Amino acid sequence: MKPILFIRTLVSEAHRARIAEHFDVLYATSAEDIARTLAESGPRIRAVLTTGLMGLTAAQIDAMPNLEVVCALGVGYENIDVAHARQRGIVLANGAGTNDACVADHAFALLLATVRKVLPLDRHTREGGWRATVDMPPGLTGKRLGILGLGAIGRQIARRATAFDMEVGYHSRRARDDAAYPYFSDILSLAQWSDILVLAAPGGPATHHMVNAQVLDALGPQGYVINVARGSVIDTEALASALRERRIAGAGLDVYESEPDAPETLLGFDTLVLTPHVGGWSPEAVNNSVQRFLDNTLGHFAGRGVVSAIPA
Numbered sequence: 601m602k603p604i605l606f607i608r609t610l611v612s613e614a615h616r617a618r619i620a621e622h623f624d625v626l627y628a629t630s631a632e633d634i635a636r637t638l639a640e641s642g643p644r645i646r647a648v649l650t651t652g653l654m655g656l657t658a659a660q661i662d663a664m665p666n667l668e669v670v671c672a673l674g675v676g677y678e679n680i681d682v683a684h685a686r687q688r689g690i691v692l693a694n695g696a697g698t699n700d701a702c703v704a705d706h707a708f709a710l711l712l713a714t715v716r717k718v719l720p721l722d723r724h725t726r727e728g729g730w731r732a733t734v735d736m737p738p739g740l741t742g743k744r745l746g747i748l749g750l751g752a753i754g755r756q757i758a759r760r761a762t763a764f765d766m767e768v769g770y771h772s773r774r775a776r777d778d779a780a781y782p783y784f785s786d787i788l789s790l791a792q793w794s795d796i797l798v799l800a801a802p803g804g805p806a807t808h809h810m811v812n813a814q815v816l817d818a819l820g821p822q823g824y825v826i827n828v829a830r831g832s833v834i835d836t837e838a839l840a841s842a843l844r845e846r847r848i849a850g851a852g853l854d855v856y857e858s859e860p861d862a863p864e865t866l867l868g869f870d871t872l873v874l875t876p877h878v879g880g881w882s883p884e885a886v887n888n889s890v891q892r893f894l895d896n897t898l899g900h901f902a903g904r905g906v907v908s909a910i911p912a
């Protein structure tokens with residue numbers, strides 16, 4: 601008999617079919633359907649697939665007394681009640697390293713579009729404008745790129761920046777022995793040094809509003825911020841004020857405090873490039889993440905353990 605898996609986040613039909621070779625799948629994505637599934641089948645569920653955004657609450661965990669393993673499809677797990685799950689002895693795993701290249705590509709897509717003003721120039725061209733009437737956008741060569749979080753994604757961003765002949769610096773919880781880039785012991789000094797600040801650290805309380813008015817002012821009127829991490833890392837109101845008062849030059853955002861909506865206060869700026877949390881979204885990256893989910897859960901049920909446990 602296959603173990604019963606509850607998928608509580610959007611997963612394509614093709615991927616669900618692949619997963620169903622190994623599990624009996626219960627699939628629910630709306631709040632109502634999730635509540636009904638838990639009420640009807642909670643005790644039968646042995647595994648859950650969710651995401652950082654969709655999470656899993658303590659009450660939901662308690663509705664599944666025989667739950668053994670919870671997996672986040674992607675890397676982030678900020679809305680999974682990890683402490684509660686651990687208390688219950690539930691194994692936790694994520695898709696660490698499955699989408700890093702894709703997210704780094706996307707960070708660069710946002711970075712280039714923002715700094716080289718691609719969207720306003722596209723509009724200008726379609727309206728019959730030509731180059732004499734627009735401000736010259738800056739180039740990237742020789743610019744300083746500051747990275748918050750030199751993990752899997754941060755390193756891929758650093759490699760790409762090096763290929764663009766940019767200087768790279770970073771701030772993480774600690775300096776890394778295996779990275780030659782200059783380390784800054786706090787975000788403020790990194791922002792003071794940087795022309796462009798790229799955020800690639802996890803969400804959650806430790807990074808909440810790390811990028812505030814002071815950090816944006818340290819970046820300065822020629823500075824840019826790119827966020828592919830989590831919306832909570834930037835104080836949205838402080839960013840809106842800095843853009844309105846031109847205290848920074850622009851921003852590129854893939855993630856928001858108000859997901860799944862982009863905040864109203866940001867929609868009017870043409871110094872801003874927005875995408876709807878698609879940084880880890882490519883056929884290749886999603887395939888990797890689904891494969892990792894299978895490796896994790898099948899490893900667990902075969903007694904080998906998961907491949908990428910969420911760190912303690």
Ligand SMILES: NC(=O)C1=CN([C@@H]2O[C@H](COP(=O)(O)OP(=O)(O)OC[C@H]3O[C@@H](n4cnc5c(N)ncnc54)[C@H](O)[C@@H]3O)[C@@H](O)[C@H]2O)C=CC1
Nearest residue numbers: 675676749750751752753772773801802806828829879880
């Ligand atoms: N836009 C998107 O679609 C995606 C966003 N993400 C976000 O990016 C984050 C990072 O992903 P990975 O690089 O794969 O994870 P990772 O775990 O490999 O790297 C995280 C890095 O952040 C640093 N960090 C953690 N807490 C910190 C703190 N309080 N202050 C400073 N640095 C801190 C760590 O030291 C580490 O270097 C994920 O947690 C997720 O929130 C991840 C994938 C897709």
Ligand SMILES: O=C(O)C(=O)COP(=O)(O)O
Nearest residue numbers: 651652673674675676880
């Ligand atoms: O890997 C991550 O953390 C991501 O943000 C990717 O999105 P997802 O978790 O698949 O909703």
